[in-house]
Structure formats: structure tokens, C-alpha cells
Amino acid sequence: MSSDAQISPSREVSIPGAAVGGESPLSSGASASLRWERLASAWAKIDAALARASDWLNPILVKETRQALKSWQFTWAFLLLLVACWVVTIGGVAVIGPSIYYAAGGSEMLLWYWGILAFLLLVVVPYSAFRSLAGEREDNTYELLSITSLRPRQIISGKLASAVVQMAVFFSAVMPCLAFTYLLRGVDVPTIALLLAYTFFGSLGLSMLGLLLATAARQRYGQVILSVGFVALLLGAFQLAILMAASLVQAGSMLFGTEAFWISQAAVANVYITSFALAYFAAASMITFATENRSTPLRIIMLVQQASYIGWAAWAWIESTERSSSPEAPVFALALAAGAYWFVMGAIMNGEASEMSRRVKRSLPQSLLERVFFTWLNPGSGSGYIFAVANLTTIAVLSMIALAHSFTSVSASRWLGAEPCLYFIVIGWGYVVAYLGLGRLVVATLRRFTLVTMMASVLIHVLLVLAGSGIPTVIQWMSISMQHLDYSYLQLTNPFWSLWHVIRGSLAAETLLLLIIVPTAACCVLLMNMPSVVRELRQVRTLPPPRVLEDEAELHPAPAAGPQSPWDE
Amino acid sequence: MVRTSAPQIELRHLHRMFADTHAVNDVSFEVHAGEVFGYIGPNGAGKTTSMRILATLDEPTSGDALVDGFSVVDDPDRVRRRLGFMPDYFGTYQNVSVNEYLDFFARSYGLSGTERRRAIDYVMDFTQLDTLARKPIAGLSKGMKQRLCLGRTMIHDPSVLVLDEPAAGLDPRARIELREMIARLADAGKAILISSHILTELAEICSRVAILEQGRLLAVGSVEEISARAQVRAEVRLRVLRDAEKMRSWLAKRSDVTELDGQGDTIIFGHAGDRESEAALLRAIVEAGFAVVEFGARHKSLEDVFLHVTEGRVQ
Numbered sequence: 001m002s003s004d005a006q007i008s009p010s011r012e013v014s015i016p017g018a019a020v021g022g023e024s025p026l027s028s029g030a031s032a033s034l035r036w037e038r039l040a041s042a043w044a045k046i047d048a049a050l051a052r053a054s055d056w057l058n059p060i061l062v063k064e065t066r067q068a069l070k071s072w073q074f075t076w077a078f079l080l081l082l083v084a085c086w087v088v089t090i091g092g093v094a095v096i097g098p099s100i101y102y103a104a105g106g107s108e109m110l111l112w113y114w115g116i117l118a119f120l121l122l123v124v125v126p127y128s129a130f131r132s133l134a135g136e137r138e139d140n141t142y143e144l145l146s147i148t149s150l151r152p153r154q155i156i157s158g159k160l161a162s163a164v165v166q167m168a169v170f171f172s173a174v175m176p177c178l179a180f181t182y183l184l185r186g187v188d189v190p191t192i193a194l195l196l197a198y199t200f201f202g203s204l205g206l207s208m209l210g211l212l213l214a215t216a217a218r219q220r221y222g223q224v225i226l227s228v229g230f231v232a233l234l235l236g237a238f239q240l241a242i243l244m245a246a247s248l249v250q251a252g253s254m255l256f257g258t259e260a261f262w263i264s265q266a267a268v269a270n271v272y273i274t275s276f277a278l279a280y281f282a283a284a285s286m287i288t289f290a291t292e293n294r295s296t297p298l299r300i301i302m303l304v305q306q307a308s309y310i311g312w313a314a315w316a317w318i319e320s321t322e323r324s325s326s327p328e329a330p331v332f333a334l335a336l337a338a339g340a341y342w343f344v345m346g347a348i349m350n351g352e353a354s355e356m357s358r359r360v361k362r363s364l365p366q367s368l369l370e371r372v373f374f375t376w377l378n379p380g381s382g383s384g385y386i387f388a389v390a391n392l393t394t395i396a397v398l399s400m401i402a403l404a405h406s407f408t409s410v411s412a413s414r415w416l417g418a419e420p421c422l423y424f425i426v427i428g429w430g431y432v433v434a435y436l437g438l439g440r441l442v443v444a445t446l447r448r449f450t451l452v453t454m455m456a457s458v459l460i461h462v463l464l465v466l467a468g469s470g471i472p473t474v475i476q477w478m479s480i481s482m483q484h485l486d487y488s489y490l491q492l493t494n495p496f497w498s499l500w501h502v503i504r505g506s507l508a509a510e511t512l513l514l515l516i517i518v519p520t521a522a523c524c525v526l527l528m529n530m531p532s533v534v535r536e537l538r539q540v541r542t543l544p545p546p547r548v549l550e551d552e553a554e555l556h557p558a559p560a561a562g563p564q565s566p567w568d569e
Numbered sequence: 570m571v572r573t574s575a576p577q578i579e580l581r582h583l584h585r586m587f588a589d590t591h592a593v594n595d596v597s598f599e600v601h602a603g604e605v606f607g608y609i610g611p612n613g614a615g616k617t618t619s620m621r622i623l624a625t626l627d628e629p630t631s632g633d634a635l636v637d638g639f640s641v642v643d644d645p646d647r648v649r650r651r652l653g654f655m656p657d658y659f660g661t662y663q664n665v666s667v668n669e670y671l672d673f674f675a676r677s678y679g680l681s682g683t684e685r686r687r688a689i690d691y692v693m694d695f696t697q698l699d700t701l702a703r704k705p706i707a708g709l710s711k712g713m714k715q716r717l718c719l720g721r722t723m724i725h726d727p728s729v730l731v732l733d734e735p736a737a738g739l740d741p742r743a744r745i746e747l748r749e750m751i752a753r754l755a756d757a758g759k760a761i762l763i764s765s766h767i768l769t770e771l772a773e774i775c776s777r778v779a780i781l782e783q784g785r786l787l788a789v790g791s792v793e794e795i796s797a798r799a800q801v802r803a804e805v806r807l808r809v810l811r812d813a814e815k816m817r818s819w820l821a822k823r824s825d826v827t828e829l830d831g832q833g834d835t836i837i838f839g840h841a842g843d844r845e846s847e848a849a850l851l852r853a854i855v856e857a858g859f860a861v862v863e864f865g866a867r868h869k870s871l872e873d874v875f876l877h878v879t880e881g882r883v884q
Contacts, residue, residue: 052682059676063662063669070664141659143626144721147649148677291628291642359643547638551647 059150060158062134065165074166077124079169080568081116085177088112096184104186107249113177114195118241121203123234129163130210130230134223152284156211160280163207167200191252197246205272208238208279215286251450267312274305291357295349299387303344306391309334310398317402327406328421331399335425338395339432342388343461346436348569349384350443351457356380356539364541375537380547382536385440385529389433396429423502423511431495437525441465444532468493492517571755575638577729577760578623583632584623585618585784592618592657592720593629594784600762600777602728603853605755607771608764609875616764618656619781620733624654624761636729650678653722657734657764661706667717668693668702671724712743730754732763736770739742772871776787782879792871795841795878802827802835803847803866809834810860819857825850840866 054062068074075220094111096105133155136142140273178196181187182445213230217223247254251297255261278301282515285294316330356379365374376387403425406418439461452460472490476482482490487510491497502511576599585593593615600606608616621627623634625645639647650740662670671692676684693699696716701709709717722730732751734743744767752774755761765771771778772792778860780788780795788795796803809816813834820826820838825846828839840847847866854861 055676055685059673062676063665063673064668067662067664139662140656140658141662143656144654144659144674145677146672147624147626147652147654149646149649149679149725150677177772289625289645291645297713357642358640545640545643548644548647551639 042152055502058154058158058161060155061161061165064158064162068162068166073128077120078169078173081173083122085113085174088116088235089177089180096193100184104184106184107180107187107252108186109184110181110187110192110195111246112246113174113181114199115242117174118199118245119238121167121199122206123204123231123237125163125166125170126206126210126234127231128166129159129207130214130227132159132162133211133214134217134227137218137507138220138223146287146531152287153280155287156280156283159211160204160207164204167203167469171196171200187249188253190256191249195248198244198248199241201272202237202241205276207232208283209233209274210281212286220471238404243348268314270308274308277301278305280438290353291359293360293363293379295352295384296377299349299377299384302387303391306338306341306395309337310395314402320407328403328418332421332424335395335399335421335428338392339428342392343432343436344458346385346388346432347439347455347458347461348463349388350381350440351452352379352381352384356536358542359379361539361542362544364539365499366541380536381440381443382529382533385436386533388436389526392432396425420503423515424499425462427500427502427511427514427518428495430520433501433522434518434525435461435465435468435495437522437529439527441525466494469496473497489513514533575635576600576635578606578731578762579635580619580623581633581770583619583622583634584630585615585622585627586630591784592623595632596779596781596784596786596867597632598779598786598789600729600760602760603755603758604777605751605761605763605775607775607778608762608781608873609766609768609771609778609871610764613783614781615784616781617733618784619719620654620762620764621656622732623731624652624656625649626654632752649712650725652729652731653725655718655722655730655732655735656825657737659718661714661717663707664685664705666703666705667698667709670706670717671720674721675724680725688724692724695723695748695753696720704710711738712740715739715743715747723754725741728759730759730761730763732761734764734766736765736767744770767786768871768875778871780875780878787878788874792874796868796874802841803868805840805850805866806831806863807836807838807854807861809836810861810862812859816854816859819854819859823850 036486052539088109089507092109096103133142136145150158178192182189182192210230213226214223217226278298281297281301285298312332313334316333317327320330321327360379364378365371376383376390400422403418403422434466439457442460442464443452443457443543446460472492472494476485476490482488487497487501489510490512498514502514578600579597580598583593583596584591596615596619598606608620610616618627619634622629622641623636625648627640630643634640635641636648637651639651641648647659662673665673668689671689672685675688680688690699693702696719698713698716698720706714706717715738719732719735724731735751736747739747748770751761751763755774763771763775777789777791778795779786792806807820811834813836813850817829817836821829821838825841826838827841829836840850842850844866851861851864854864
């Protein structure tokens with residue numbers, strides 16, 4: 001070793017014995033500088049490795065993390081978090097006093113620490129995500145960002161990832177305090193973990209909602225209104241979360257032993273995941289060019305969401321059939337939810353442009369099978385209308401099959417009765433199909449004269465339903481001869497009054513008439529829409545221009561043909 | 570990237586309507602590689618709108634715009650890879666240094682590793698921002714911000730640059746430096762579409778110009794071509810040794826001479842035609858026996874051509 005040290009000056013300075021042997025101050029300074037050089041070179045290597053790793057990260061995440069680390073907002077939020085945690089710790093320990101050695105004071109302390117963390121995660125982080133995207137428009141930086149190679153989904157993912165990084169930093173700061181609450185007794189690790197998981201996913205969901213809202217308002221006044229509304233929503237969510245957290249901490253691990261708890265967790269997780277995916281793709285669609293295909297991913301998510309809800313309703317129906325307790329209740333709930341869901345989604349899809357861009361036409365389904373099954377996922381108001389009607393019809397048919405089974409099965413208790421439920425589904429289906437079809441016809445007519453946006457399309461549908469319900473209601477209430485009636489045929493266009501009377505089961509004659517008129521009217525409106533729908537669906541795939549093929553060949557060259565047999569050599 | 574001999578920028582009957590306003594009305598022209606193409610017109614003429622369409626920030630009501638053969642409507646992604654756009658007004662991020670800003674856009678254009686570092690170094694060197702690499706953008710002067718934006722525009726080495734009023738608000742030195750940078754980019758084979766209100770600057774660097782008014786394209790070509798087509802007359806100053814009055818009457822008889830003016834032996838008149846016809850006129854004067862002491866033609870500047878072609882209408 002000593003011989004090595006003589007050969008290599010760099011090794012020489014690393015020998016501790018060398019300094020004892022009377023080394024000059026100069027050589028000690030040189031050794032320190034060499035040590036620094038080594039440290040610097042090691043750091044440079046780490047830095048280079050991190051830089052290489054950052055190539056895999058979303059550019060927005062890299063930029064926003066750099067910005068956050070330099071921003072005074074983040075620094076102050078972090079410092080205040082630390083100070084608040086220290087204050088709670090000192091104050092809490094002082095209040096608990098000597099009983100800290102035997103009392104179980106962990107749950108109260110946990111709620112205090114969690115409250116500090118939750119305010120940051122449920123209010124500050126989602127609002128920062130909202131401002132981060134809305135600010136890009138305000139500061140005129142969004143346009144420069146949108147003309148880069150970043151896809152809209154990457155922009156949304158980057159903003160979301162930045163929110164997650166902020167969450168991680170806040171979590172890391174509070175984590176020692178949370179560990180301290182466990183040491184204080186009164187709260188177990190699973191409860192703390194569940195509370196933190198809820199908070200994380202709550203924050204992530206609210207951040208996603210913030211990003212979706214940020215894409216919706218393009219004008220400054222719209223952003224201000226949305227901003228105020230979103231802050232109010234966040235504060236409301238924070239208050240609700242406090243109540244839920246208190247219940248959770250109080251119940252503790254007692255909850256975990258029940259089957260109902262885990263089933264409800266699975267249901268909540270299912271709703272959360274599908275709604276999150278819908279919000280994510282909707283936000284990406286909002287910042288995508290109209291000429292690109294913005295609809296297909298959203299429609300796939302809608303299908304997944306519907307399938308999962310059918311699954312949950314089926315499970316609830318089987319459970320209640322086995323227990324003989326109102327099996328029509330989950331069916332009714334599914335039908336009601338599906339009616340509202342597909343009316344809203346249908347109104348949005350009816351607002352899609354009926355003309356496809358040349359770019360979208362290049363990827364249209366080509367074979368007969370593809371055209372049969374996948375045409376409905378193509379953008380366009382016609383395919384959107386049929387997509388909504390087809391999905392609603394599927395749910396209606398499945399619900400009717402389930403109800404038909406209820407007719408034959410023996411059920412001890414009846415909540416609503418299978419018969420009114422069946423009528424409700426058929427008539428409700430008719431109203432949704434008819435109003436959506438009418439709305440689509442109105443939008444198509446207006447589009448001949450002016451531009452109709454997606455938001456305007458939704459408003460038109462809402463106005464139609466309000467007119468169809470409000471006008472006959474006002475007339476009946478104002479008419480001396482009719483105001484005492486429970487129901488009149490004037491309410492044929494009023495889905496709310498009509499359906500309410502159908503489920504009350506008190507209108508045998510009127511129900512029969514509604515069963516004939518409403519579905520017939522729905523079929524007529526559907527038929528009236530068919531010519532334009534067929535025109536839209538007739539479109540076939542177009543070939544990409546030669547220049548695009550040329551570029552594709554350049555970007556993705558075909559692999560060189562290898563020898564096919566040993567003799568090819 | 571595939572390079573073709575086709576025009577790098579091509580506008581085909583481009584229209585853009587905003588309610589009742591026809592912001593861009595049937596505009597068509599081409600810009601080739603290595604060309605600096607000036608886009609001039611009064612405020613509200615439709616320059617920025619058509620540039621935004623080219624940059625895929627807006628969509629045409631009808632017609633199409635192609636960049637390196639790709640439609641901005643059908644293939645915006647391919648267009649973005651080939652085009653760098655410098656808007657007339659742009660925002661900057663807070664708490665971001667010059668180096669970080671360029672790094673972010675390089676990443677956003679899909680550059681990674683050494684390729685990204687090389688691109689940033691090149692742009693820093695080209696725009697002479699290397700000494701300010703660690704300086705926050707908020708602390709940069711207007712001229713430096715314009716340089717930074719130009720750097721961002723060229724970070725992914727696009728074949729087409731669309732620059733909307735890049736010299737606006739710059740001091741004379743910064744303008745000269747920017748002009749030099751644009752000339753270097755054109756020499757490197759980039760097709761550059763540039764709009765500016767400072768017409769004298771455009772005249773110096775542009776090989777061709779397009780004049781736009783109320784969304785309509787009034788003229789396209791080199792300044793000389795437009796002058797000739799619009800019959801913009803050159804101002805000729807002639808001095809004869811003697812017989813000035815006789816000279817005036819001789820000139821008055823010619824159809825290509827107008828607006829006779831001047832005093833004493835100096836005659837100033839407008840002459841429609843190119844340099845060949847000016848030479849022919851001089852020859853004819855000499856052959857007619859006049860003793861010419863001075864003959865000089867001052868061709869109209871881009872400013873004169875612009876004023877001649879446009880009518881000052883706004884929408």
C-alpha cells in the first residue's frame with residue numbers, strides 16, 4: 001500500500017499515516033483541494049446520471065420542479081408547514097402533559113397533523129395545478145408550449161406529475177410527525193395509511209379536476225369565475241374531508257374487519273378510477289385541435305365506466321335477489337343513473353362537428369367488422385347520438401331482463417315493484433332518446449347559419465328539456481280546470497312529472513298511453529336523425545398523402561430483408 | 570427528416586373568417602428554402618392570422634397552408650417538427666433561467682442527451698446568450714428576450730422559420746444584429762417568413778415580399794418586380810449642358826415620361842420601365858444631340874411601393 005502511495009500522488013494523500021509523518025501545511029492544503037476535486041467529480045457524475053435520467057421524465061415536470069424550487073410560494077408553504085407541525089407538536093405535548101407516558105393521545109395529534117397536511121394537499125396543491133395551466137394562457141406561454149412536439153396528454157400528465165411532486169414533498173415533511181402520533185398510542189398504522197391514501201388520491205383527483213377546469217375557460221373573465229368557484233369547491237372538500245377523517249380515526253381498524261367496508265372501498269375505487277380517466281382524457285381533448293380525433297378515447301372510457309356500473313348493479317341485484325330484498329332497487333338506480341349519464345354525454349357528443357377532418361378520415365375503420373363495431377367510436381354528432389342511444393338501450397334491455405326475473409322470483413319485501421320500474425325504464429328511455437334526437441336536429445339546423453360550440457349544444461339540450469317540462473307545468477298550474485289534477489296529457493313532454501307518476505304506479509290508463517306515445521315519438525325522432533347519421537357513417541377511410549407516406553418511411557424504415565434460406569447467402 | 574425541392578411554405582387559397590370579418594381572403598404564395606420572404610401590410614391586414622395558421626395555432630376557414638409539403642390542418646404534428654414560430658408577443662416563465670428555458674423547449678421538441686446539450690450550446694452561441702445562461706429571463710432586456718425567443722424558435726433546427734415582428738421595440742444595434750442573424754439563417758438554407766413594420770429593414774434582407782391589405786394579397790415578388798408590375802415610376806434626374814427647355818419639350822412628347830419638373834438645367838421626371846428602358850432613354854437623348862451632364866434614376870423603395878400598392882384601408 002505504501003509503495004502504491006509513492007507511485008500515485010492521488011493515493012498518497014489518502015493515507016492517514018502520511019500526515020503523522022510530519023507533512024507540510026502546503027501538502028495538507030493540496031490534499032484538501034484534491035478531496036474537494038474528488039467530491040466535485042463524484043457530484044458531477046451524479047449530476048450527469050440525474051440529467052440522463054431526466055431525459056425519461058416529462059419536460060413539464062422537469063421545468064415546473066425547477067421553478068417550484070426557486071419560487072417563494074413553495075418555499076413559504078413548506079416553511080409554514082414545518083412551523084405549523086412544530087407548533088402542534090410543542091402545543092400537543094404541553095396539553096397532554098405527564099399523561100403522555102400512559103394516555104392514548106395519538107388520534108387527536110394525528111388529526112391536527114393531518115389537518116395541516118390536508119389543507120396543503122386538498123386546497124393548495126389542486127389550486128396550484130389549476131393556476132399552473134390557467135396561468136399558461138394568461139401569461140401567453142401556452143401557445144409556445146402547444147406548438148412543440150408535446151402531445152396534449154403529455155401536457156396534462158406533466159402538470160399532474162408536478163402536483164404529485166409537490167404532494168410528495170409535503171408528505172415527506174409531515175411523515176415524522178405522523179410516525180410520532182403512532183408512538184403516542186391510540187391510532188394504528190393501517191388507519192394512518194388509509195387516511196394518507198385517501199388524502200393523496202383526493203388531492204390527485206382534485207388536481208385533475210383543477211386541470212380540467214383550467215382547460216375549459218379561455219377568456220380571462222371565465223377564468224376568474226372558475227377560479228373563485230374552484231376555491232369554494234376546494235374549501236368545501238376540505239371541510240368534508242375533516243369530517244370523514246375524524247370518523248375514520250374514531251372508527252379505526254374496526255372498519256377493516258367488515259365485508260361492507262371493503263366492498264364500498266372497491267366501489268369508490270371503481271368510480272374514482274373511471275371518473276379520473278374520463279376527466280384526464282376530457283382535459284386532453286379540450287386542448288387538442290378539433291381536426292384531431294378527440295372523441296374515441298373518451299367514448300372508450302364511457303364504455304368502460306358503463307360496463308363497471310353494470311357490473312356493480314348486477315352484483316347488487318344478485319345480492320338482493322338472494323336475500324329477497326327489493327331486487328328492483330339496484331336495477332332502478334342503474335337505469336336512473338344511466339338515463340342522466342347518457343343524456344349529458346349525448347348532449348356533449350351532439351355538439352361534435354359532423355364533418356371529419358381529412359386526418360381523422362385516414363384512420364377510419366375499414367373492414368366490415370371494424371365498421372360495425374368501431375364506427376360508433378368515431379368523432380361526429382351522428383355517431384355520438386347513436387352511441388348514446390345504443391348504450392342506453394343496452395342498459396334498458398339488461399334492466400328489463402333483470403326485472404323480468406324479478407316477476408318470477410318470490411320476493412319478501414318490495415321497494416317499488418317490478419312493474420312500475422319496467423314502465424319507468426321504457427318511458428325514460430323514450431324521453432332521453434327523443435330529447436337527444438331533437439337537440440341534435442336543432443343543433444344541425446343552427447349550424448347552417450352560425451357556429452355552435454359544444455357548450456352551446458349542451459345548453460340547447462338543457463333548454464329543450466326545460467321548455468318541454470316548464471311550459472306545460474306553468475300552463476297546468478295557471479289553469480283553473482287543470483291545477484287540481486295529479487296528471488294531465490299536457491305533461492306528455494314533461495319527463496320529470498310523467499316519470500314521477502309512473503313510479504308512483506297510480507296512473508294505469510295514462511301510463512299505458514305514455515308507454516305507447518313516448519317510445520313511438522322517440523323512434524320517430526331517431527328515424528328523423530337517421531339520414532344525417534347515415535351520411536356521416538358513409539365516410540370511408542382515405543389514403544394518406546404521398547408526402548406523409550414518404551415521411552413515415554423515413555421515420556420508421558422497414559427492416560432490411562434478411563436471407564430467407566441458407567442458400568440466399 | 571425528408572428534404573424535398575418543393576416549396577418550404579405554401580399557402581393555397583387561404584381564408585380565415587372571424588364572424589363577418591374576412592381576416593385572410595384567398596391568400597396564396599410560396600417560399601423556398603434559403604429565401605427570406607417579407608410579409609408586409611398595415612395593422613389588421615391579416616399577417617399575424619396567416620402566420621398563426623402556418624404555426625398550427627389557428628385553423629383556416631378554407632384553403633390550406635403547407636410546410637415542407639405537410640398540411641397544417643391534416644398533419645400539424647409533422648408541421649411543428651419542421652417549423653419554428655416567433656410570435657409578436659410572447660410570455661416567459663417565472664423563476665426560469667435562460668439555459669433552463671432553452672432546455673425546457675429542447676426537451677419539449679423531443680431532444681435528449683447530448684443532442685439536446687449540443688442544440689442548446691449552438692443556440693446560445695448563435696444568439697450570443699452564452700454569457701447570460703444562468704440569468705433569470707425576467708431580468709433580460711427586450712433585445713435579449715427577442716434573442717432568446719429566436720433561440721427557442723430554432724432550438725429543434727426547423728427548416729422553416731416564421732417570425733412575426735421580430736424587430737419590434739428593438740434599438741438600432743439590436744435590429745442590425747437580428748438582421749444579421751436572419752441573414753445567416755437564410756444562408757443555412759432555412760425558409761424564413763418575416764413580417765415587420767420597418768420596411769427599410771425588410772427591403773435589405775428580403776428576397777421577395779408579399780403585400781397584404783384587408784386580408785387580400787395585393788402583390789407578391791421582389792420589390793423590383795412589384796414596382797414594375799404596379800408601374801411604380803422611377804424618379805429620373807437629368808442635367809443637360811444647354812437647351813434645357815428644348816430637352817423638356819422633347820421629353821414631354823414621350824409616352825414613358827411623366828411628371829416633368831425641375832429648374833434651370835436640371836430636369837426631374839418620372840419614368841415607367843425597367844433599367845433596360847432607362848438605358849434606352851439615355852441613348853435616345855444622346856442620339857437626339859443633347860449634351861447630358863448627369864443622368865440618374867432613383868428607384869422606389871419598398872416603402873414607396875407599399876404606399877403605392879396599398880390604399881390605407883383597414884378592417
